[in-house]
Each structure stands twice: as C-alpha cells, then as structure tokens.
Amino acid sequence: MEVDAEINAVRFRWTGQPTGEEFRYGANQLLEFVRSRAVAGLLVDARNVTAHQRSSIEWLVREWMPEVAAAGVEYVAVVHEDDLIARTEMEALNERFRQAETAPLFFPTDAPADAREWIAERDRSTTSLYHIGQYLSSLQLFSFS
Template sequence: MLDFVRPDGSVFLSVERDRERQWVYARWQGLQTLETVQQGGLAYVQMLHDEPCPRLLNDHTDLIGSFSEANEWIAQEWTPQILGAGLRYFAQVLSPGIFAQVSLADLHQRIGDQFELRLFPDVETASEWLLSTPLAVPPTAQPAGV
C-alpha cells in the first residue's frame, strides 16, 4: 500500500493494488487540493503503466469538502493518461458530504462517457459491480508454424 501525505504528515490518499480482484483501490481522506488530486491521480497512471489493470475502486467515504478546482485537470489531463494506461471500469464510492457530491456530479458530466463509470453509496456495492466487469482477454497463442 502506498500512503500519500500532506506537509503536516496527515494521509490524504492510500492506494493499493489488489491482484486477486484485479483492481486498484484508492481511499481519499480529508480535504483535497488540486495538488493532492494531481499527485494521487498521477500515481494511478504510473501504477497502471507499471502493471496494467482495467479496474479502479475510488473511495471518497472519508473525503471532506469540494475538489471542483481539480475537475478541469482530471478531465483534460488525467483521463486521457489513465485511459492510455488501460483503465476501463471506474467504481466511485460517494462521499457523504454534499460539497464532494456536487464536485463529483460535475466531474461525472465531464468524463462519464470516457469509460464505464458508476457511482455507489458504499464500497461493498462498488466492489460487487467491479467484480462483475470483464477482464481483458489475453491474446491467444498461435500454434508453431502458423
């Protein structure tokens, strides 16, 4: 697991690759800024470049406040990069806070048609949906001499 910390030492994001379920799990915590969203988002991109994975479980349960200032960057910069790295299924667990929900509604309008993005009230239902999504099928080996 990777923990990303603010200058005060508090964790703003924990990211873990779950190889058994074949997804990346990201848990955002507290207030977010453009800088924290960029740092965390680019970490996802690097993880998928290093080891492709079509699924992301993005958990905002512990996120506080708005992150709208980052939505333009997410739409214009992060989304093309993460698609290029192989992301296809995006399960988003909603924050209980209204400001984060408004930020996410705006983001969903911007990027919702780029990949399969679904919104969920909790990690359990988000996990169930992700597990129901197909994985990329590896190319079939060609017999020798063909």
C-alpha cells in the same frame, strides 16, 4: 494503494482533504501505480474528500482520465460520502466522463461493497483487448511497438 487481484483492480483511498496540488500529486502517483500493473479497474475511496476544486476536476477530466484510459483502465468506481454535496459533485463528474472522448466507465456510489461488486461484474463480463494484447505480447510472438 494496492491491487485487488480478485476483481483485477487497483484500490486507492484518500485519507484527507487534499489541496489542488496534493490532489494532482496523489492522482499522478496513482496513475504511475496503475501503469505498472495490468488492471482493468480502479476503485477510489474518496469519502474523506469533502469537495474538489473546479480546476482539479477540469484537470482530472481533460488530462488525467485519458491517461488512465491509455494505461488500460476500463472502469472506475468512486466511493463518496453519503451527503448531498458529494452526490451532486459525483453526478456532475459522471456526466463529464460520459461526454469525454476518452474515459473509462464511471460509477459513483456511497457504498464500498457496491463499488467493489460493480467492478467485479465488469471484470467478469468484459474481455479486454488491452489485456489480450498484453498477454499475446508477453508470448513474444510479435510486438505492438
């Protein structure tokens, strides 16, 4: 995990195929890292993940993504393998995020450069109320608590 300050995003790469438990653990570690940084974007490289368990996807959509959104993440790009299974899975996940009440914008792609550019475009064109609030709060003029 690292912060890409140029695009105001955290970059995360799965290095292998996680079990359901490993997936939740890794995703929760990523969530804690995101919470400790004030970033609007998340770029996940999932090219080493061949498939997700249905229960992991349900957990991701219902529990994890709302937490990511609450942490201030506004957009997520996921780089997947260039194959039919990965594309189909990411398209289904994208549809689930669109239907969710609380979820960042989602962009699945098989091209790392496209993912980074998509996040950079969002960062350039979106002024985040979350980040404005954090800045104003840091001035100690008032508190959000």
